[in-house]
Amino acid sequence: MAGDDRIICFDFDDGFFLDVKRGAIRRLGYTPDTDIAEGEVGSPDELRRGTAPNRVIEIIDEGISDLRRALAPSGPRGVYRILPVLDVSKGRILFQGEMIASRMWARVAKSSKGDRQLLFAVITIGAEFEEIARNLSHVSNQMIYDAIGSEAVEMFTDRLQVVWEKEMGDSVLQTSYRFSPGYCDWALSGQEVIFGAVSADKIGVRLMPSFSMIPVKSISCCAIIARDIPIKYPCLFCNKVECPYRRGV
Amino acid sequence: MSDRDVLLKNLEDSVSRFSSEEVGRYIDEALGLGIPREMLKGALFQGMERVRLGLMSNEASIPEFLLTVDAMNDGLSRIVGVGGDEVQAKEPIVIGVVEQDPHDLGKNIIASIYRAYGYPVIDLGRDVAQKSFVDAVGETGSGILALSAMMSTTMERMKGIIHEVKTNYSTVTIMVGGAFIDETIAKGYGADGYAESAIDLIDETNAALRRVEDGTGWS
Numbered sequence: 001m002a003g004d005d006r007i008i009c010f011d012f013d014d015g016f017f018l019d020v021k022r023g024a025i026r027r028l029g030y031t032p033d034t035d036i037a038e039g040e041v042g043s044p045d046e047l048r049r050g051t052a053p054n055r056v057i058e059i060i061d062e063g064i065s066d067l068r069r070a071l072a073p074s075g076p077r078g079v080y081r082i083l084p085v086l087d088v089s090k091g092r093i094l095f096q097g098e099m100i101a102s103r104m105w106a107r108v109a110k111s112s113k114g115d116r117q118l119l120f121a122v123i124t125i126g127a128e129f130e131e132i133a134r135n136l137s138h139v140s141n142q143m144i145y146d147a148i149g150s151e152a153v154e155m156f157t158d159r160l161q162v163v164w165e166k167e168m169g170d171s172v173l174q175t176s177y178r179f180s181p182g183y184c185d186w187a188l189s190g191q192e193v194i195f196g197a198v199s200a201d202k203i204g205v206r207l208m209p210s211f212s213m214i215p216v217k218s219i220s221c222c223a224i225i226a227r228d229i230p231i232k233y234p235c236l237f238c239n240k241v242e243c244p245y246r247r248g249v
Numbered sequence: 250m251s252d253r254d255v256l257l258k259n260l261e262d263s264v265s266r267f268s269s270e271e272v273g274r275y276i277d278e279a280l281g282l283g284i285p286r287e288m289l290k291g292a293l294f295q296g297m298e299r300v301r302l303g304l305m306s307n308e309a310s311i312p313e314f315l316l317t318v319d320a321m322n323d324g325l326s327r328i329v330g331v332g333g334d335e336v337q338a339k340e341p342i343v344i345g346v347v348e349q350d351p352h353d354l355g356k357n358i359i360a361s362i363y364r365a366y367g368y369p370v371i372d373l374g375r376d377v378a379q380k381s382f383v384d385a386v387g388e389t390g391s392g393i394l395a396l397s398a399m400m401s402t403t404m405e406r407m408k409g410i411i412h413e414v415k416t417n418y419s420t421v422t423i424m425v426g427g428a429f430i431d432e433t434i435a436k437g438y439g440a441d442g443y444a445e446s447a448i449d450l451i452d453e454t455n456a457a458l459r460r461v462e463d464g465t466g467w468s
Contacts, residue, residue, distance in 0.1 A: 028311075029310050029311070030310070053267075055267050056312050056313070138315075138319040139319060139357050139361040140267075142354055142358075144312060188402055208351065210350060210402040212403075
């Protein structure tokens with residue numbers, strides 16, 4: 001299972017862009033009509049306006065068209081690599097001379113059964129859409145395009161997760177929820193760990209010394225792989241009840 | 250209501266409806282009738298304020314407020330563009346995102362709001378070195394410096410910039426903002442002001458300007 005980089009290209013159908021549109025509407029603080037009356041929408045063109053003003057929806061539609069154009073040249077958008085875990089101890093997940101320093105995720109790894117592996121992934125929508133957004137003269141449009149870009153890269157990541165979960169499922173292995181540096185108790189400097197493990201340059205993503213990714217609309221993440229992972233995220237161990245990222249407890 | 254009052258009301262409404270096209274049309278019409286530019290600016294401002302107040306009472310959203318800011322700026326450009334300099338300039342503002350930080354949307358929003366409220370803005374962009382901020386303040390004689398950082402790893406750079414600018418230009422008012430910045434951090438860095446959101450940016454900037462002018466510091 002462990003081995004080389006796997007490079008992924010995605011197909012973009014109308015359903016993808018409709019989902020990006022819905023997600024962008026939500027990110028901007030509005031409710032898509034599809035959330036109010038699920039099942040009433042028959043085609044992408046029928047996505048109605050929800051509570052957002054017409055002008056906002058018009059700009060979202062312009063942004064979706066630009067996103068289609070920006071993504072039209074099919075290219076690699078995701079890369080992941082799986083490496084064996086050597087040890088889990090003292091709040092650290094050790095692998096090939098490196099480690100993930102996170103007490104919380106080490107507890108998730110510790111609770112898993114069977115040989116453990118780590119999956120490292122980087123995903124991007126590329127630089128083209130960001131460049132279009134940056135050149136918009138109106139800041140309202142820039143904000144709306146930013147929401148579209150954020151939603152698109154999250155959806156890419158969801159799609160890549162489907163790919164790796166299928167691969168694990170075929171091998172009768174389970175995966176934890178994905179996690180990223182800068183969240184939970186894993187410091188942002190963990191970006192170096194991910195970029196050391198996977199060749200993000202193969203999809204055109206680079207890391208700045210501040211640990212920012214270029215293009216900005218990129219996501220880096222990890223997941224724990226094992227035969228049985230009874231606890232898939234660490235919120236059960238955590239007493240930070242006000243945490244905005246708290247899941248399922 | 251006179252024709253002039255109707256026209257000014259239409260101009261105000263067109264801003265709050267975020268229609269740059271209507272704004273342009275009403276400005277052209279108003280200028281053709283000889284309505285003073287300051288009155289047009291006042292109508293634009295009223296339209297924008299209406300949405301800002303709506304934002305404070307949750308009747309409008311940030312995207313809607315920014316749409317009115319854009320309509321306002323389009324209107325101001327048109328007023329200036331057709332001649333005259335009646336749009337009075339306030340203190341010029343130097344703005345930028347600190348070095349190593351590529352996130353410029355927040356900075357662009359703040360710059361746009363400053364412009365809409367009549368401040369000339371010198372935008373240095375993103376990933377700006379400390380020296381460039383200091384040089385820009387010196388070269389432009391700007392009275393306000395606005396710094397943005399969206400990452401925990403880059404916000405620390407503000408401290409050095411603030412120290413350097415204050416050492417060389419002690420009367421400059423420095424505003425800071427970003428995802429991880431709060432008032433305590435702003436004070437700790439030596440900034441004069443901090444705005445939690447776009448809504449209170451102008452009020453907080455005015456408060457910071459008063460603090461620097463009076464030498465009173467944060468309350």
